[in-house]
Amino acid sequence: MKKTLSLAEKMANELLSLMGTKAQVKASEDKKNEAVRIDIETEEETGLLIGRHGETIEAIQSILGMMLKKKTGDWVRIIVDVGGWREKQEERLRxxxxxxxxxxxxxxxxxPLYNLSPAQRRVIHxxxxxxxxxxxxxxxxDEERYLIIRPKK
Incomplete structure (x- = not known):
């Protein structure tokens, strides 16, 4: 896992550099979610990295996941957080x-709960x-997917 964390951190730094972003990156193991967690801290570009409704942060997460799979041959779940935004969102979802x-x-x-991404539905489940x-x-x-919360029968 140590090698995977190091590689994920390196790839995140490279991706952010290509985006022209100055940020600090730290990779760690997220045992609860069985994932590699990438925490990104930046003073000026937090909103840019998060994007509208988290679209950019989700895209960064997907790209890093694909990059890591191509390099290692294994699919590794990646969770990217920028400035604690994802943690705040997950708390709101809980x-x-x-x-x-x-x-x-x-x-x-x-x-019913509508307009949730797969990751958001997972947090609620x-x-x-x-x-x-x-x-x-x-x-x-597809885009019409929603979540139903109901009492057990």
Whole structure:
């Protein structure tokens, strides 16, 4: 894993350099998510690296994942965070999951959540996985995919 972390950090630095961005990069093992975590710190370009609704940070994450797979031959899950943005987003999603689960328990009905990326749906699934009274399910296809949180029957 040490070699993979070093390689991921090097690749992230190279990618950011090609983007013309001055940033500090640190790679670490994220055991909880079974991933390589890339933390990027920059004073002036945080918004540029995050992008609208996190689109740029997701693109950087995808590119780094592909670069690492090409170099190592193994698929490694990459999680990129810029200035703590992803952690704040995940906390917001965990709060949303908890609130929606409570509403589902109160009403006895499934509660849909729309416009979530696959990564966002995953955070909500994992947040509620240990709740014995709630089940989650992704429904729909492609861009129309959504999440349903409902009481277990």
């Amino acid at each position: 709060d949303l999951a908890t609130q929606t689960a409570e509403r589902a328990k109160e009403t006895g009905e499934g509660q 994992l947040t509620l996985a240990d709740d014995p009274d709630i089940e989650t399910e992704s429904a729909g296809e």
